[in-house]
Amino acid sequence: MPLFALVDCNNFYASCERLFRPELTGRPVVVLSNNDGCVIARSAEAKALGIPMGAPAFQWERRFRASGVAVFSSNFALYGDLSARIMTILEDMAPGVEVYSIDEAFLDLSGVADLEALCRAMRERVLRWVGIPVSIGLASTKTLAKLANRVAKKQPRHGGVFALEGAQSVEAVLGATEVGDVWGIGPRHARRLWARGARTALDFARLPRAWVRREMSVVGLCTQLELSGVSCLSLERAPAARKSLLCSRSFGRLVSERGHLREAVASYAVRVAEKLRREGAEAATVQVFIATPRHRENLPQHSATATIALRTPTAHTPEIIRAALRALDQCFRSGYEYQKAGVMLLGLAPACARQISLLDQDPGERRRQQALMGALDAANRRFGNGALRYAITTAPDRPWHMRQLRRSPRYTTNWGELPRVGAE
């Protein structure tokens, strides 16, 4: 019988911000999304104040000040680096690790003799070496391990580690869990399940399988089986090859000029092409979308998507920019105030295992392109991102630039922003 553990960092982004600001211990901390739009992480104290996940920051500004909430823009350079350190520790200590997200990892602990001891040791080491508190849930399936983790987090008496085992114990936890809190049950399915009279995870587990299969597809059925201890999801040790890449942003303010949209789309194309080369892949298709704000019904609404198939798969930034701008021309309509744009690359395949075609450009040209991109990426790595840029992305007036007024220093990944200790 397989045994899964889910290691989950407590209030991860808020914990990261607090790491270099110990005076914030015990104070409410929130982290805002890109563009300082809404709340994406809260410390325990902030949760206790009733600040919901996803709360629009501007609506809560007064409350933040009144309650002395420390507010941060998101600092993904910092969170990503701390995450990598934590995952390294887990990989040292556990036989099988699947990095599931920036703040979670599944472990396969089948065959480990003293589970509790190992989990407590992992928790202790992550706390001492990195400074981030984690909770660990143990169970026979991934979905149950998720639930066990919730118990570990919510009930302090377990000391951050909880094993969900034994039919009675499983039933008690399922009965005490709202169905919408089960991993894999989103708001839509939750509403349909409530309508069917299934309010808890236990009710859901007891529904006829045929109904679940019909109404919630095989994905829902898989969730249901996992709740009854049948493991359907295995540990994915190696991350699967990516199938798409996206760079999208909301703008600092609304944008109606084609020229500004072109600059924004071109710079997103540059960023997504960089990601593509970091993956060692090439893209077959470029997709662009633009949209007016969702939340303002008084403004004229328009959203559009356009897809351009590249002549041959490529990771060459100028070609990707050209395709993205062509796609933008298909989407754009004058007279609208746009709030967001994005560039997506699809049909990714490894650059080294490339299907050659009759339409291929001559191989010399392809090599020159690769050499150019290699030199560009190396220069930007060495001298800082943006050291070498494309002219179209460097216009001085950039209303589409995102707001990020309260970002903490990149303490661990940028020489200029290292924390200082002692007198200046």
Place this chain on the structure above:
DNA sequence: TCTGGGGTCCTAGGACCC
């Protein structure tokens, strides 16, 4: 009057995750 059976591929839309 009457119009098959079996398959693949692509896309859009919906649902979910963190």
Place this chain on the structure above:
DNA sequence: TCTGGGGTCCTAGGACCC
């Protein structure tokens, strides 16, 4: 003034093939 960004998978339906 002001509501994130980045992914995955499933299904249905249409186009197309023999």
